[in-house]
Amino acid sequence: xxxxxxxxxxxxxxxxxxxxxxxxxxxxxxxxxxxxxxxxxxxxxxxxxxxxxxxxxxxxxxxxxxxxxxxxxxxxxxxxxxxxxxxxxxxxxxxxxxxxxxxxxxxxxxxxxxxxxxxxxxxxxxxxxxxxxxxxxxxxxxxxxxxxxxxxxxxxxxxxxxxxxxxxxxxxxxxxxxxxxxxxxxxxxxxxxxxxxxxxxxxxxxxxxxxxxxxxxxxxxxxxxxxxxxxxxxxxxxxxxxxxxxxxxxxxxxxxxxxxxxxxxxxxxxxxxxxxxxxxxxxxxxxxxxxxxxxxxxxxxxxxxxxxxxxxxxxxxxxxxxxxxxxxxxxxxxxxxxxxxxxxxxxxxxxxxxxxxxxxxxxxxxxxxxxxxxxxxxxxxxxxxxxxxxxxxxxxx
Numbered sequence: 402x403x404x405x406x407x408x409x410x411x412x413x414x415x416x417x418x419x420x421x422x423x424x425x426x427x428x429x430x431x432x433x434x435x436x437x438x439x440x441x442x443x444x445x446x447x448x449x450x451x452x453x454x455x456x457x458x459x460x461x462x463x464x465x466x467x468x469x470x471x472x473x474x475x476x477x478x479x480x481x482x483x484x485x486x487x488x489x490x491x492x493x494x495x496x497x498x499x500x501x502x503x504x505x506x507x508x509x510x511x512x513x514x515x516x517x518x519x520x521x522x523x524x525x526x527x528x529x530x531x532x533x534x535x536x537x538x539x540x541x542x543x544x545x546x547x548x549x550x551x552x553x554x555x556x557x558x559x560x561x562x563x564x565x566x567x568x569x570x571x572x573x574x575x576x577x578x579x580x581x582x583x584x585x586x587x588x589x590x591x592x593x594x595x596x597x598x599x600x601x602x603x604x605x606x607x608x609x610x611x612x613x614x615x616x617x618x619x620x621x622x623x624x625x626x627x628x629x630x631x632x633x634x635x636x637x638x639x640x641x642x643x644x645x646x647x648x649x650x651x652x653x654x655x656x657x658x659x660x661x662x663x664x665x666x667x668x669x670x671x672x673x674x675x676x677x678x679x680x681x682x683x684x685x686x687x688x689x690x691x692x693x694x695x696x697x698x699x700x701x702x703x704x705x706x707x708x709x710x711x712x713x714x715x716x717x718x719x720x721x722x723x724x725x726x727x728x729x730x731x732x733x734x735x736x737x738x739x740x741x742x743x744x745x746x747x748x749x750x751x752x753x754x755x756x757x758x759x760x761x762x763x764x765x766x767x768x769x770x771x772x773x774x775x776x777x778x779x780x781x782x783x784x785x786x787x788x789x790x791x792x793x794x795x796x797x798x
Contacts, residue, residue: 403525403553405429406718408544408560410532410570412439414507415686415703416563417514421459422711424524428718431555432518433546435531435564439515445507446621447606447697449787450490452704453499461513462499469505470620475606477768480614485602486765486772493782504605504621507700532569535560537681558722559681559714563707566670568688574679580672583693588631588640590649591624591663599654608695610765614652617695624662627653628694637666669693673738678731681722683710690738701787706734709794729798737794 409420412434420432448456448465456462477486494500518524533552535544541558562570571578596618597603605620616629627649631640639645641664647657670691677684686703713726771777783789 402556403431404556405431405525406558407431407714408433408542408555408557410544410560410562411564411568411686411688412436412511412515412526412528413563413565413686414445414511414700415707416561417511417518418455418459418704419561419563419685419707419711420524420526421514421518421521422707423714424518424521425459426711426715427523428715429523431525431527431557433527433530433532433544433555435529437528439508439511445694445697445700446504446619446626447701448503448505448510449697449701450493450497450499450501451787451791452701453503454497455704455708456510457498459514461510461517464513465503465505465510468509468622469503470605470622471501472504472605472620473501474604475502476602476604476608477765478607478609479765480609480611480616483601484765486768487604488772488778488782488785490782490786492779493786493788496783496788497786502606502697504619506621506623532564534573535570535682542681558718559683561707561710562682562684562688563686563703564688566687566691568684570682571674571684571688574682574684576679576684577675578672579675580670580691583669583671584633585630586633586635586637586640587667587669587694588629588645588649589663589665589667590627590646590661592627592650592659592661593624594659596620596625596654599656606697616653631666640664640666667694673735676731677706677734678727680724683727683730685710685734689734696785698787702738702790705787705791705794709734733794733797736797737790740793 406429407423409416409430409432412432416432417439420430423430453462456465473490474487490500515526519526529548530546533545533547535542541556542560544555544560546553562568564570607618609616609618614629616627619626646661650659651657671693673690674684677689685706689706692699710730713730717723717726771781
């Protein structure tokens with residue numbers, strides 16, 4: 402039976418950060434992933450300034466910047482008139498070493514860290530290990546994993562569930578996952594067509610408001626991604642059809658003849674677990690909280706979860722288990738998730754979605770007022786960059 406200090410379940414961006422930051426501190430770690438490689442989900446693609454600071458400490462920020470797209474500016478666009486409200490993160494350069502977003506597929510970073518973990522003497526990278534369950538006692542945990550040929554047991558002092566929205570670790574703990582699911586579906590299309598050729602002054606990140614159909618246009622190194630709402634009553638096969646693709650691009654650029662690389666449907670949730678900390682077991686990332694993708698806060702907040710947790714794990718592994726530290730982890734991350742991440746993503750969606758023409762005009766006018774007022778603009782940039790939320794969490798005792 403393998404014996405380590407920490408088991409990390411899930412090899413997505415949050416899990417690989419957790420495992421790598423622990424291994425770099427001399428902590429024996431096993432990262433277990435049900436798939437045959439690190440998670441290849443295309444969903445998240447934005448890395449915010451405080452996350453880049455964390456990745457810089459891990460030695461991968463420069464690689465991410467070199468591979469990805471540096472995006473200091475992002476736009477709120479009015480679809481009918483073409484009016485653009487621009488925000489420029491270089492204005493908060495005094496607050497961070499990375500006053501920009503990096504646009505890059507999340508699996509690129511997970512791949513970089515997986516390679517480093519595989520080469521690290523204190524890390525065990527275990528693919529095709531599907532979590533079945535675990536028990537915990539006063540000294541640690543024992544977890545069981547299904548492999549293609551057997552069921553294996555791993556013993557550790559602690560276990561971290563970074564295994565996504567359908568987390569087995571969360572289900573095993575039986576904690577409440579309260580919140581709601583949006584009635585509409587989200588349709589995501591990706592294309593290699595250069596959308597900047599069809600819009601004047603298009604940024605890498607664009608939130609497009611419209612009384613009838615909002616959408617998000619995001620550039621990553623390989624493709625443009627288009628995210629838009631779809632009726633829950635429309636069958637999935639219709640949403641993924643060529644006809645739907647043609648209708649989307651006809652409305653978007655007046656040309657239906659566009660090749661797509663991916664077509665994906667998401668159900669989107671706003672949910673937070675009752676507790677992030679359960680004795681010697683912890684929930685982070687999508688296993689602990691789900692939110693809509695507008696603003697790119699989900700993956701980043703998950704990485705902030707593990708950054709907070711790893712400091713407390715390192716202390717306890719050196720000095721002995723201290724439940725008070727993990728109670729503080731729960732208070733810090735659950736509080737900021739509810740007060741900021743959930744509230745901000747709901748607000749971001751409400752800003753874009755349709756309503757009366759008058760209501761739509763009022764929302765856009767408020768956004769212009771924020772842009773035009775230096776104090777409001779600075780506050781908005783600090784909030785959207787996630788610098789405020791990280792600092793807020795650190796102040797909670």
